[in-house]
Amino acid sequence: MEDGTIPDSDITASSAWSDSTEAKHGRLDTQATGDGAWCPAGSVFPSASEYLQVDLHTLHFLSLVGTQGRHADGHGREFARSYLLRYSRDGRHWITWKDRWGQEVISGNENTYDVVLKDLGPPIIARTVRFYPLADRVMSVCLRVELYGCLWNDGLKAYTAPMGHVMHLSGSPVYLNDSIYDGSIEAGVVFGGLGQLCDGVLGGDDFVESKELRVWPGYDYVGWSREALGQPTVDIEFHFEKTRIFHTMQVHSNNRHTQGVRIFSEVLCEFKASMLSRWAEPPLRLQVPLADLRDPSSRSLALQLGARPAQILRCRFTFADRWLLFSEISFYSERFYPHPSLALPPSLLVAVMVGLPVAKHDSSNTAILIGCLVGIILLLLAVIVVILWRQYWKKLLGKAQGSLSSDELRVHLSVPSDNVVINNTNTHTYSSRYQRIHTFPDDRDRDAEYQEPSTVLHPREHRDSTGEAQASGGGPSVPHYAEADIISLQGVSGNNTYAVPALSATPTDCPPLPELPRERLIFKEKLGEGQFGEVHLCEIENPQDLPNMEFPFNVRKGRPLLVAVKILRPDASKNARNDFLKEVKILSRLKDPNIIRLLGVCVSSDPLCMVTEYMESGDLNQYLSQRMSQPITAWHVVCCSYPALISMASQIASGMKFLSSLNFVHRDLATRNCLVGGERSEDEERHIKIADFGMSRNLYAGDYYRIQGRAVLPIRWMAWECILMGKFTTASDVWAFGVTLWEMLSVCQEQPYSHMTDENVIDNAGEFFRDQGRQVYLARPAVCPQGLYELMLSCWNRDCKLRPSFAHIHSFLTEDAMNMV
Template sequence: MATQMLPLLPALLTVLLVSWTAAQDVDWHFDTAKCRYALGMEDGTIPDSDITASSAWSDSTEAKHGRLSTGEGDGAWCPAGPVFPSSSEYLQVDLRKLHFLSLVGTQGRHADGLGREFARSYRLQYSRDGRHWITWKDHWGQEVVSGNENTYDVVLKDLGPPIIARMVRFYPLADRVMSVCLRVELYGCVWKDGLKAYTAPVGHVMDLSGSPVYLNDSIYDGSKEAGVMFGGLGQLCDGVLGGNDFMESKELRVWPGYDYVGWNRETLGQPTVDIEFHFEKTRVFHTMQVHSNHRHTQHVRVFNEVVCEFKASLLSPWAEPALSLQVPLSDLHDPSSRTISLPLGGRPAQILRCRFSFSDRWLLISEISFYSKFPAVTLRAGLPVAKDDSSNTAILIGCLVGIILLLLAIIAVILWRQYWKKLLGKVFFITMFLYSLPIQEGPPPYPGAPPPGLSGAHYGEASGGGGSVPHYAEADIISLQGVSGNNTYAVPALSATPTDCPPLPELPRERLIFKEKLGEGQFGEVHLCEIEDPQDLENLEFPFNVRKGRPLLVAVKILRPDASKNARNDFLKEVKILSRLKDPNIICLLGVCVSSDPLCMVTEYMESGDLNQYLSHRVLLDKTGPSHNTPTISYPALISMASQIASGMKFLSSLNFVHRDLATRNCLVGGERGEGEDRGGERQIKIADFGMSRNLYAGDYYRIQGRAVLPIRWMAWECILMGKFTTASDVWAFGVTLWEMLSVCQEQPYSHMTDEQVIDNAGEFFRDQGRQVYLSRPAVCPQGLYELMLSCWSRDCKLRPSFAYIHSFLTEDAMNMV
């Protein structure tokens, strides 16, 4: 890449020079009636890099495929997570500059019969700066836009009011659990005014013969405080000109006065209406056009004077002198509305403030627009310099030399990074390829493979030992890819004979009442079920704490009847292995249904679901006590929960088990153990193994070559680069899990990094040159506890603490660190 850039240096410099001068003759006024052309989703004018999404179902349904009437990939963008009941999944388009958007188009996907998903409705959000997001509402305050009824028709929706924005997000909605996919297009034109916000007094209500006429700016998208609107745009720049009778509107089913923003002199308490305009960049202003009502029989008249002040930037003073314009009007007895052109004299500014003087009791304005340009630049001696300022030539030459040196430095850095990326990339992809291979019966295919006869399982290396280690979580079964892109079943690589553990009780499958599907994979599904009157099942060896008459929640793993022979063997091996795990903080296997197909295993399920969802809906309880209705969690309760997880992992490590997918999503939350939930009480925690099969957490796993899915944000560097899984790598994952808990699961680990950057960071741990990035200390985390996390993330596996030490620390020391 870098070597290809070298011949392009002259061309790059030419582009810099040309683009510097290209704007001098651009006219920044636009015609809204013609502002309805497609902006480039369908024809590719908008590049892939400017189309992003909250998540994607798979590589073939990622954001770049969300283009109207195109069929690349699997035919559309499809989110990984559900859109019901939450509505947090979105497709985002970055237009790179402000645009006036007049309509949008949506479409589902058909993909030649491979998919039949579409969104029946959606919401829109937009932003002018990439930081502040605004929810679009129609003229009547409704946010939901009706979408598609089938997979192929394009549905166009006029935006009333229009949107002025750089970025737009589409949030598909559903009224039930269903798959949705989306293709979109935006229609409009570049917002040539460059106006990004105006500040003005809030409009007033006119009492006309006992009937209220609302003259407020009903579509203003900024803030309103103390009678002033600021930080947004609204009806004064929506391209709609009000008619002669302000009581009438061009929109249907709206209130009288809708097309105008109006102010009463007595209510306002001053003789002028002051409006301040903020623009993206400094511009040279030539003309301002103001469309005003003149219904003089109802005491509404056009303003008679305008005084405008100009400011170069937000921190600059107002330039002197101000520009004062008298407004000589003819036909003062004509009640027609009119557009008044005001010459601004070519004054440069980024902020413009104009005071419009009342001519009567009321001033009503419908639209304000500007003719302006960027500051003009001319070419002199082949270099761009400001007009009439030859002294800038040396500065500009110096800038160009600096640009050349900067480009050369960038090329050097790229070459250096490419060398390391190639080296680490080879290590990573070879490791992950081996990691994702299904292990066949017969001779070991690579060092560390299981002995003959144990097919379908993967091994991890035990810390402190050289033998093979069983692993508990399903995340290690990389070769089993399911419908959702996730595997469902873990098969610990530990042989179990009938003498090792007694046979599990056979449960009557008719006692399992289906409640919800938790996830699915290639060979089976995980369901949430209830068992009514569990005390009646005498063969269940389970210390029930369920009151009589209340059902017991269980998770049921179901193997599909058409599963292969190897899958059936793996399933039965998993049953034998899980039956050995008896610990208060490990989910217990309760029974099986293996007398007939489909094969089922039944495990505990905790009443409050998984820890990630439990914590993400809570806030940390501070010393002042609860101040709102949001559920809370206390610091001692968090530490108690973390201690329980450490206890469960201590048990697993004592059996030489490696979990491989420890995270809050794989911990389940049970009933209260201490004080009530409203006072931040703790709850019982048990470690589970089926979090990965849930679509809800598909975004937590990295997909490699369409096959392997790895929780890289929780994985130690040696797991990512070398496929080396040990108890010490579980300790690393515990540190990340503890970080999640003290962050109350409000964000994903390394949320500011892409998956590729997380892998690069693993390479920095490998190189150990001090450039590796650690998760930052959560705001509520004491320094001593953060130091425990950092020790969990030690580069040297031998320096990481044991789970016995972690459990002791959390039990004895962490409670006193509040």
């Protein structure tokens, strides 16, 4: 733009203030012609409407853009703080550029004089480009731009291919989808656009690793599973602007054969001269020698196309193993200029071997040499097939002797029984609300690190001196959680509160809680009820007049303090009363800015009460869902800003980090159990505290699965090992945090797995147990950056040992997530 390569006539705009700010002044220009920039006629609104357009006439590969504000001899003060890029390859269909994490808005300028360069990752292949300046309020902006790139000599304008698949390695998903594809998707096929197969990035030898920062495993490759695809070939169709003469196709493919990934064994290419013509006969069949597959490194294969003319190519790549992974496909070709004297040979059948020249028809010696090489290759192929066949049958027989088929495995949540494993331990059993999974007796050794249910369903027990049930033998030893006995309280407000080490029940470092005068509690409304009591919302007038309250309150004098009061029913059993007092002692230890605090008790007479904080804006689920006024399509229409949501999620992670440091397991983390305080700053940031009485509220009865009218389980938030095996750990709380984060990024507009029944959710937990690639994950919310969705997916890792810690989650949300806006 600056050097005049693009003429003024190719720079247009939706409008301009005047002749001195029209589109032609929108180029970065050291001479500062006119008033030094393009300025649209009216003020720019938060929505993109005004634009500056650059017509390049032919396809260009653009990798960098620059922007600058208005010069106007030092008098101009207008500049664009952010902008959108939209581009077109045909002048009709416009595409909004997104970065590798799905974000559309590009940071612009902070002043009028500095040039801000933006590296386009992924790059743009376009004929026409539009810049849309944005503003966070109604204001005037001016803009100068520069484009950096080169002619797109490849001529490719679109390709059609099957959608990439997800590979599971050691329980972790590897996403091999074409994540930057800018066309359409329908019926499992991408079409009408370009993506990772032509972005210029070559993947490495290990397809799980990526050259990009903060992307998901498998990002550099597009991959397909032969089993998932249901056919022996991957069919990719390439559409070009004009008819071209094709000499070479170069395919960069992964060959990690130890993980079932190999380069293709052959490719069948078909050629079509134009959109309206038929496929030319015969097709070109190119074979790749299997001897070259022994090296596990990735490589680029140069395939000779025999100077065939075409505007459309269709290539069928044949699987050589279970997976086929491509990083880049490019062509060496030239424009085709029809001429009467042009004549093509009637047929070309080329046997291609990487690094070998194509055979010439006028050399008998060359033909003999190629014939010998083909014979040697066929002999080697036969030997390899025999070896692989023997290994296959050996492996198959070994499996038949030592494992069950998937049809023999039955997984279900059933009627209540007497045993449950709390946390990662097989040495203690406790009262349960449900049965674990059932397997056949001979399945004891399968997946031992997840503590096969057959090893814990009927452990041999003995009693210690305290009468506690302990198990001996019966399966592999698993480290005892927190090296302490576990207690699970029957809380006043619901099924269970926290699962905690028993030592927490008798703390020595916490002074007795103050006895609060009952008459100071003013009833406001009933929040909910549980099996043994009720939860009420109350006020305490003039809380400053209660000097024995140990918690410092920031309440203005004369204003009442909102509190939640858990009341034990007077007719509760002795066990329930004991649990109540244990709960008081345990909750008195929870002193953290993001955990609801226990303020005092009323235990001098019945009914027993405990008084906790309550937050003025209620629970997070209602707070977010009631603030939504229109459908979620982009961050600028979400009533609660992205930074505010991330700040609230970070506070929840901080509170959970504190709980995990005490070896507390919450068991029911969700937005309904997070309370929202007042504003902390101008950007709607709110104070969040974690509570535990969402289960008692009728409003959320639909979030819990009820078994035979007794137990209630938040199965849509529970890790698969909680549902099937009753194993509650900090790692299962991490799973629930991932679901909670999904709720927040969905602005609580739907229930997790809303398309599934409760029984389907339980069945899906069984799919996680089987780990055969059929488990269903919660989909990425429309406004969730891909990097943040990757954090959610890591929280839902099948292997609880591979889920992130709350310390890592909190660090990610405070340092990295904010940069994804």
